[in-house]
Amino acid sequence: MRVKICGITQPQQSLAIASLGATALGFICVPTSPRYVTTSQIRAAVAELPANIDTIGVFANASIPEISQIVVDSGLTGVQLHGDELPDFCYQLRQALPNVEIIRALRVRSLEHLDTVADYTNYVDTLLLDAYHPEQLGGTGKTLDWTMLEQFNPNCPWFLAGGLTADNIIEALSQVNPSGVDLSSGVERAPGDKDLDKVAELFEKLGSREWG
């Protein structure tokens, strides 16, 4: 299972979190976020990491030239679109960045909202489901109603996100069957400052689940 730890702001933490077992690290490129990092901070973190770690830039309603510039300058392997980006935007981004993973994050308000997922699956590599919050785009610590996702089985891989922690990850995965999980505030001391003990506990829980 892919495990993405998002909202990294400190290069030394990115290496430590990768060593603990993360398969992907996320860097917030949304200027209003308390976890925002600049292109040069991302480049410094990416340079420290082994090549098998996916490095994902998180954007919200940025333009294709802006996203492309940051991806090229920092060496990111993927882009997470966390705003109101439409399927055509994902298609255009794919043309601009053909070798970069495109993850469309959907902030799910209701079961009906899940119907929009089918509009995206032809244009993205991966989906990500996050909880809806009326004032914040992400990193809210709010969980989704997992029972709503019991039958969720899109035509592409998907991450479960939203309020996941070492304490609730096993319960979440007993109800839904994602290709990966994505955690941010649930493994932090403060926004952007990851708690390595919580990250280690997360991987212990995930490891014990894999071995039954």
Ligand SMILES: O=C(O)c1ccccc1N[C@@H]1O[C@H](COP(=O)(O)O)[C@@H](O)[C@H]1O
């Ligand atoms: O973390 C942020 O500050 C952020 C800002 C703008 C868009 C997305 C953001 N984070 C994403 O939110 C989800 C869930 O976070 P949490 O585990 O509930 O804290 C995650 O995918 C982050 O990438």
